[in-house]
Amino acid sequence: MIRRSLLKLANPQLLALVGVLLINWLLFPNFFRVTWQDGRFFGSLIDVLNRGAPVAILAVGMVGVIATKGVDLSVGAVMAVAGAVAATMVVAGYPAPIAVVAALVVGLLCGLWNGILVAVLDIQPIIATLVLMVAGRGIAQLITEGFIVTFNDPLLIYIGTGSFLGFPMAAVIALVLTIIVTLVVRRTAIGLFIEAVGVNRAAASLAGIRSRMLLLLVYSLSGLCAAIAGIIVAGDIRGADANNAGLWLELDAILAVVIGGTSLLGGRFSVPLAVVGALIIQAMNTGILVSGFPPEFNLIVKAGLIFIVLVIQSPLASRLAPPRLKPAAKVAAK
Amino acid sequence: MAETGYALEARGIVKIFGNHVALDKVDFGLKPGEVHALLGENGAGKSTLIKILTGAYQPTLGEVLVDGFPVSLNNPQHAQTYGIGTVYQEVNLLPNRSVAENLYLGHQPTRFGFVDRRKMERDSRTVLARYGLDIDPSSELGAHSVAVQQIVAIARAVELSGKVLILDEPTASLDRNEVERLFEIIADLKKSGLAVVFITHFLDQVFAIADRVTILRNGKLIDTKALDNLTRTDVVRLMLGKDIAFSGATKLEENRPLGEVLLDFKNYGRKRSVQPFNLTIHKGEVVGVAGLLGSGRTEMARIMFGADAADEGTVAVAGIQTSIARPTDAIAHGFGFCPEDRKAEGIFGDLSVRENIVIALQGKLGWFSALNRDEQLEIAGRFGEAMDIRAASLDMPVKLLSGGNQQKVILSRWLATDPAFLILDEPTRGIDVGAHAEIVRTINRLRDEGLALVVISSELDEVVAYSSRIVVMRDRELVAELNGENINPGVIVQAIANHKDGVSA
Numbered sequence: 001m002i003r004r005s006l007l008k009l010a011n012p013q014l015l016a017l018v019g020v021l022l023i024n025w026l027l028f029p030n031f032f033r034v035t036w037q038d039g040r041f042f043g044s045l046i047d048v049l050n051r052g053a054p055v056a057i058l059a060v061g062m063v064g065v066i067a068t069k070g071v072d073l074s075v076g077a078v079m080a081v082a083g084a085v086a087a088t089m090v091v092a093g094y095p096a097p098i099a100v101v102a103a104l105v106v107g108l109l110c111g112l113w114n115g116i117l118v119a120v121l122d123i124q125p126i127i128a129t130l131v132l133m134v135a136g137r138g139i140a141q142l143i144t145e146g147f148i149v150t151f152n153d154p155l156l157i158y159i160g161t162g163s164f165l166g167f168p169m170a171a172v173i174a175l176v177l178t179i180i181v182t183l184v185v186r187r188t189a190i191g192l193f194i195e196a197v198g199v200n201r202a203a204a205s206l207a208g209i210r211s212r213m214l215l216l217l218v219y220s221l222s223g224l225c226a227a228i229a230g231i232i233v234a235g236d237i238r239g240a241d242a243n244n245a246g247l248w249l250e251l252d253a254i255l256a257v258v259i260g261g262t263s264l265l266g267g268r269f270s271v272p273l274a275v276v277g278a279l280i281i282q283a284m285n286t287g288i289l290v291s292g293f294p295p296e297f298n299l300i301v302k303a304g305l306i307f308i309v310l311v312i313q314s315p316l317a318s319r320l321a322p323p324r325l326k327p328a329a330k331v332a333a334k
Numbered sequence: 335m336a337e338t339g340y341a342l343e344a345r346g347i348v349k350i351f352g353n354h355v356a357l358d359k360v361d362f363g364l365k366p367g368e369v370h371a372l373l374g375e376n377g378a379g380k381s382t383l384i385k386i387l388t389g390a391y392q393p394t395l396g397e398v399l400v401d402g403f404p405v406s407l408n409n410p411q412h413a414q415t416y417g418i419g420t421v422y423q424e425v426n427l428l429p430n431r432s433v434a435e436n437l438y439l440g441h442q443p444t445r446f447g448f449v450d451r452r453k454m455e456r457d458s459r460t461v462l463a464r465y466g467l468d469i470d471p472s473s474e475l476g477a478h479s480v481a482v483q484q485i486v487a488i489a490r491a492v493e494l495s496g497k498v499l500i501l502d503e504p505t506a507s508l509d510r511n512e513v514e515r516l517f518e519i520i521a522d523l524k525k526s527g528l529a530v531v532f533i534t535h536f537l538d539q540v541f542a543i544a545d546r547v548t549i550l551r552n553g554k555l556i557d558t559k560a561l562d563n564l565t566r567t568d569v570v571r572l573m574l575g576k577d578i579a580f581s582g583a584t585k586l587e588e589n590r591p592l593g594e595v596l597l598d599f600k601n602y603g604r605k606r607s608v609q610p611f612n613l614t615i616h617k618g619e620v621v622g623v624a625g626l627l628g629s630g631r632t633e634m635a636r637i638m639f640g641a642d643a644a645d646e647g648t649v650a651v652a653g654i655q656t657s658i659a660r661p662t663d664a665i666a667h668g669f670g671f672c673p674e675d676r677k678a679e680g681i682f683g684d685l686s687v688r689e690n691i692v693i694a695l696q697g698k699l700g701w702f703s704a705l706n707r708d709e710q711l712e713i714a715g716r717f718g719e720a721m722d723i724r725a726a727s728l729d730m731p732v733k734l735l736s737g738g739n740q741q742k743v744i745l746s747r748w749l750a751t752d753p754a755f756l757i758l759d760e761p762t763r764g765i766d767v768g769a770h771a772e773i774v775r776t777i778n779r780l781r782d783e784g785l786a787l788v789v790i791s792s793e794l795d796e797v798v799a800y801s802s803r804i805v806v807m808r809d810r811e812l813v814a815e816l817n818g819e820n821i822n823p824g825v826i827v828q829a830i831a832n833h834k835d836g837v838s839a
Contacts, residue, residue: 187704188701188702188704189696189697189699189700189701189702189703189704189705190701192689192693192696192704193696193697193701195682195684195685195689196682196685196689196693199682199683199684199685200678200679200681200682200683202678202679203678203679203680203681203682204682204693205641205660205661206639206641206661206671206673206679206680207661207693207694207697207747208661208662208665208694208697208698209693209697210662267684267685268684
């Protein structure tokens with residue numbers, strides 16, 4: 001049994017993560033060194049977890065959307081909106097918990113809006129979410145009135161930079177969210193229904209699955225996740241930057257999901273592997289920074305990785321892969 | 335022509351998918367100027383063999399020869415350059431482009447580097463005339479009947495390749511007149527020296543048109559024979575590997591007392607879809623629905639199930655007025671629906687057989703009372719066994735199963751919900767003799783268990799065999815209800831044909 005669950009761990013995503021970490025270690029021998037200081041861990045590895053958390057959180061929401069054959073381009077902009085809401089509210093004197101809840105609700109509503117466009121109005125997801133991708137930054141700018149709103153609220157700063165049991169708060173939030181969403185999706189029938197809708201929405205409707213409700217749910221979750229990531233990023237820089245918060249992160253989130261093995265054509269998906277995908281991306285970013293390469297390399301290496309992943313997942317590669325021959329041809333056949 | 339005399343030949347073909355042997359050392363030879371039928375139950379390996387002959391799949395072992403010379407076919411376009419053209423069961427053309435564009439797609443006549451539309455349409459007219467089609471080449475392909483589209487597909491394949499024509503269940507969606515027309519075309523092509531491979535499930539058609547027959551069973555070659563000295567029983571025996579009693583003849587339903595009324599549709603209809611109809615359905619009866627394609631049969635099934643909402647009339651379930659506006663309403667009342675288009679509306683190709691079977695039951699249970707894996711396996715195993723679903727594993731993607739087995743999976747999906755009323759739209763279309771018999775057996779069993787069924791079928795002999803009552807659809811209207819003595823193919827044909835001259839585009 002143990003051997004079997006170990007074998008299960010040996011999937012391409014985890015191997016790739018280990019590979020990237022090993023390369024980092026070769027380039028920067030201190031990569032795996034973790035020290036304890038001021039009641040928390042420090043080190044490059046911890047940095048990967050901390051910096052990777054926002055994209056990991058986005059990926060948790062994005063993977064459900066992509067599994068339904070959709071995509072959510074608005075998450076970066078929703079991050080900016082949520083950050084702006086939280087920052088302006090604490091600056092205006094509201095208690096921090098209320099500001100956080102308000103930001104989460106706004107994120108949820110943004111997701112619901114996307115969901116309505118996709119599920120009820122039947123607009124193609126890429127266009128439907130493009131609306132909010134463009135409008136979101138405008139909304140964020142309206143909320144902050146064009147300024148970078150800075151704050152000193154301890155709760156918001158704790159969410160962005162604090163630590164829990166020595167681990168960065170952002171990473172802890174990402175982990176908890178991953179576990180909750182994975183359990184909800186796999187212990188209920190929601191995961192199966194998401195996959196069914198992604199594979200064949202017409203058949204899903206005829207089989208009695210309320211695909212509209214499901215689409216509203218996955219887009220709302222994506223908006224909520226974006227809001228969480230937005231609050232973390234705002235807390236991290238102690239301010240809400242409507243123009244730059246979460247900029248281009250929707251693309252990292254999509255990439256993380258694809259690296260995690262979920263096809264853009266919908267269907268089979270895995271929340272934990274999408275998070276691993278986000279960690280792979282961040283491990284590369286951090287590796288390039290600490291090993292002293294100019295950051296320009298970052299984009300090239302990232303593009304290279306995307307290319308390799310896509311080639312591995314391409315139909316050509318699966319044709320070239322050796323067929324798995326096993327003698328047991330007849331298991332249940334009669 | 336080399337020493338073999340075959341236009342197209344396959345030698346010792348082995349094809350393995352994962353750990354499933356789809357073809358095991360199969361030989362196949364096709365002579366010029368013959369129509370060669372390829373027969374076998376679903377899952378016997380016909381489609382796999384065809385895909386290898388057309389380059390869509392590469393054989394694991396063995397070789398393909400054209401005119402006696404070994405060739406390696408990389409893809410269907412490559413096969414076309416060797417003169418091998420294919421027409422699939424589902425027309426693989428572009429319904430939103432014109433007929434002429436479909437004929438010449440990829441090799442349009444050009445003038446100064448631009449597509450010469452006028453020449454293309456002129457040429458199309460000549461080509462279509464050869465196939466007895468008088469339609470406007472500039473009209474949209476999708477506006478024509480499936481039969482016309484099928485003929486356009488054949489014309490395209492012959493124009494492009496011209497040596498071997500492979501027809502994969504070309505008659506599955508055609509009615510009788512259309513099939514005859516298709517056969518005339520095939521006979522002409524044969525006379526001109528074309529080699530034709532013909533795949534079908536209708537034995538009548540095999541005997542009507544084929545010269546030789548090759549039979550596959552479970553991925554193995556059983557035999558290749560000339561049809562002259564074979565009887566239907568011989569062929570069926572070769573296909574199934576056993577003697578089966580033909581129970582297809584008219585077994586008139588004994589006069590049993592009717593069960594209680596389960597459903598009562600009154601003036602039920604939908605604008606631009608189905609004229610309002612009245613239909614009462616009792617427990618323990620099968621209501622057969624006869625009618626041509628496009629007569630409103632499928633539309634009627636869809637509004638009964640709520641897939642399209644009715645906009646007039648009322649429905650009562652077990653005497654209580656209710657509203658069925660969407661499939662979830664219908665399912666809550668114990669309805670189930672096997673749609674006509676298995677692939678587009680029935681199966682979840684990438685999901686496992688297990689998930690495909692439990693999905694409707696899970697849909698009924700809702701989001702939060704999930705069946706765990708063991709329960710799913712138990713349910714899928716139980717219904718899979720009852721329906722004799724042939725799958726290497728319940729966890730394999732359902733898209734790897736043959737059409738007949740996919741149909742059994744969909745039927746199992748509904749049986750798992752413990753239904754009171756099942757609507758089956760063409761449940762036996764395009765599936766093999768074995769699966770066909772299984773499904774007819776299941777229909778009879780369910781009726782005896784007290785279910786109400788509505789079964790739509792183009793196979794009159796079949797409808798007559800299991801129906802307690804038959805309603806006939808014509809021009810989107812329920813035009814007749816036949817009982818007792820009137821349940822026979824002659825009366826049905828008359829009811830369908832009334833006031834209606836030949837069917838065509």
